[in-house]
Amino acid sequence: xxxxxxxxxxxxxxxxxxxxxxxxxxxxxxxxxxxxxxxxxxxxxxxxxxxxxxxxxxxxxxxxxxxxxxxxxxxxxxxxxxxxxxxxxxxxxxxxxxxxxxxxxxxxxxxxxxxxxxxxxxxxxxxxxxxxxxxxxxxxxxxxxxxxxxxxxxxxxxxxxxxxxxxxxxxxxxxxxxxxxxxxxxxxxxxxxxxxxxxxxxxxxxxxxxxxxxxxxxxxxxxxxxxxxxxxxxxxxxxxxxxxxxxxxxxxxxxxxxxxxxxxxxxxxxxxxxxxxxxxxxxxxxxxxxxxxxxxxxxxxxxxxxxxxxxxxxxxxxxxxxxxxxxxxxxxxxxxxxxxxxxxxxxxxxxxxxxxxxxxxxxxxxxxx
Numbered sequence: 001x002x003x004x005x006x007x008x009x010x011x012x013x014x015x016x017x018x019x020x021x022x023x024x025x026x027x028x029x030x031x032x033x034x035x036x037x038x039x040x041x042x043x044x045x046x047x048x049x050x051x052x053x054x055x056x057x058x059x060x061x062x063x064x065x066x067x068x069x070x071x072x073x074x075x076x077x078x079x080x081x082x083x084x085x086x087x088x089x090x091x092x093x094x095x096x097x098x099x100x101x102x103x104x105x106x107x108x109x110x111x112x113x114x115x116x117x118x119x120x121x122x123x124x125x126x127x128x129x130x131x132x133x134x135x136x137x138x139x140x141x142x143x144x145x146x147x148x149x150x151x152x153x154x155x156x157x158x159x160x161x162x163x164x165x166x167x168x169x170x171x172x173x174x175x176x177x178x179x180x181x182x183x184x185x186x187x188x189x190x191x192x193x194x195x196x197x198x199x200x201x202x203x204x205x206x207x208x209x210x211x212x213x214x215x216x217x218x219x220x221x222x223x224x225x226x227x228x229x230x231x232x233x234x235x236x237x238x239x240x241x242x243x244x245x246x247x248x249x250x251x252x253x254x255x256x257x258x259x260x261x262x263x264x265x266x267x268x269x270x271x272x273x274x275x276x277x278x279x280x281x282x283x284x285x286x287x288x289x290x291x292x293x294x295x296x297x298x299x300x301x302x303x304x305x306x307x308x309x310x311x312x313x314x315x316x317x318x319x320x321x322x323x324x325x326x327x328x329x330x331x332x333x334x335x336x337x338x339x340x341x342x343x344x345x346x347x348x349x350x351x352x353x354x355x356x357x358x359x360x361x362x363x364x365x366x367x368x369x
Contacts, residue, residue, distance in 0.1 A: 012099070015109075025112035025120065029056060042112065045124040046085055056110075057089065058082035059096075080180065081110070088130055091180035092123075115175075122175035125159070125167060126185060134160040135188040138358035139196065141208075142329055142351040145343050152209040152329075154245060154351065155193055156358055157185075177217035183227065186218065190231050196361060197235065203364055209271055211243040216251035216258070225261040232268045243271030245296065255289050263291045273329070278317065287324065295321055297347065299332025305341045318346040 016037060019026045025042035027035055035051050048054050059081050076097040083092060097109040114120050129135050135157070142152035159167045176182045193212060200206065218224055232242065244265065252258050262272050273294035277283050278301055287295065297317065304310035314330075321328040330342045333352030342350055 015099075019109075023117060023120075024114070027054075027110040027112070029108040029110055031106055031108070036107070041120065045112070045120055045127070047124065047128065048085075053086050055084050056081055057084050058091075078113070085127065086131065088127075088184065090184055093179070118171075119175040122172045123179070123181065125161065125172055126176050126181055128162065129159045129167075130181075130184050130188055132162075133188075134162075135185060135192065136160065136360060137189060137192045137196065138360055139364065140351060140358040141356040142349060143355050145330075145339055145348055145350045150205060150208050151349055152211060152243070152351075153205060154211045154213060155189075155196070156213055157189055158360075159185075173215065174217075177215065177221070180223075182218070182221065183223050186214075186227055190227075194235065199361065199365065203368060209240050209243045211245045211271070211273055213245045213247060213275070215247050216249050216253075219246055219258050219261060220253050225264055228265055228270065229268060232265070232270055237269060239269035240271050241269070243273055243294070245273040245275045245294075246290075247275040249274065249276070249283075249286050249290075252286075255286070259290050266291045266293070276331075278313075284320075287320070287326070292326060294327040294329060296329045296331050296351075299352075302330055302332040302334075302338055302342070302352070305338050311341065311345055314342075314347065315345045322346075 016028070019039050022039055023041055025045055026039045027042055028037035029035055033056070035054055035056065038046075038048065038051060038054075042048075046054055059079070076095055078093070078095050080091045081094050081096075082089060093113040095111040095113055097111065099107050099109050114123065136159075137155040138158050140154045140156065141150050142154065143149065144151050157169060157173075159169070159172060161167050173182075176185070189212065193210070196210065200208075200210065214224075228244070235242070244262075246262070266272050271293045272291055273296055274283075274286055274290065274292045275296045276298045277287075277295045278298045286292070295317070297314065301310055301314055305314070318328060320326075327349065328347050330347045330350040331352065333339050333342065333350045333354050335354060338352075339350060339354060342348075
């Protein structure tokens with residue numbers, strides 16, 4: 001028996017050494033509830049120097065109990081686990097391997113699931129941004145092109161690295177939107193947005209709708225509806241004071257479910273805008289299937305305004321919006337010529353660098369002084 005135990009310990013020692021430099025993050029967890037070991041990849045994404053900084057607070061016990069621990073072949077199953085990393089809690093996707101050491105001594109080898117090295121880096125960056133309050137919003141105003149009146153403001157997510165530099169959203173967001181961790185990003189964004197609403201009147205934006213940019217992946221997140229409904233209730237918004245701009249609609253995996261979630265928010269007075277309209281083949285279908293109030297014309301149309309065909313297409317969209325009582329906003333207006341052409345074809349609301357570049361709250365307040 002002693003020889004058998006020694007052999008198993010040697011095998012385990014070999015396992016630990018082989019996993020130490022493995023690109024996937026691994027944790028060793030004993031059945032008494034302690035994390036005993038982490039490989040280098042796990043230390044990287046969680047930024048841990050001491051294992052006490054990380055704990056597992058929720059694990060699928062039912063699957064554990066159904067496992068045969070005495071089986072010589074380690075069993076595994078896929079499950080989300082809830083972890084606490086210093087001050088934050090979140091769920092993360094894992095594959096749990098049940099490793100029997102002896103009849104009475106077993107442990108779990110927990111593999112953090114991620115599709116790529118880029119995905120691991122995105123998770124690590126996201127955790128860091130949440131922990132150190134490096135999630136912010138930049139704001140770009142929307143204008144009535146005839147009168148110059150500000151009609152809306154779009155809030156754009158910005159995440160910074162440890163050096164204060166903006167991390168391009170396309171390096172982070174697509175990698176984490178399917179993760180529970182993304183809910184914390186949304187909650188951090190809403191916290192920042194609350195700060196903006198406190199000074200909205202001071203900035204002369206009482207009548208402007210403030211839109212938060214959300215992707216189709218966010219809309220399909222299981223916590224999406226609850227998060228935004230609770231936020232709306234807590235802020236006690238007036239109708240149309242707050243809105244959501246839905247981007248990348250081609251990525252909507254279930255249009256019917258998305259419509260239900262958005263309709264519930266619309267019923268609370270939240271305005272729903274369809275962003276990047278015309279960028280995909282299904283844009284007209286989304287106008288029919290989703291409870292849309294506003295259509296934002298894709299900036300590629302704006303860039304092609306000097307083409308007669310493009311102008312006619314925009315004119316057609318303008319007529320469709322009028323017939324359905326939808327507002328229309330032209331994006332990406334960068335020249336006076338583009339602005340005038342938009343007006344000539346009937347698009348009266350616009351957004352772009354010609355009128356206003358995205359700014360952080362601090363810059364906007366400085367200009368008001």
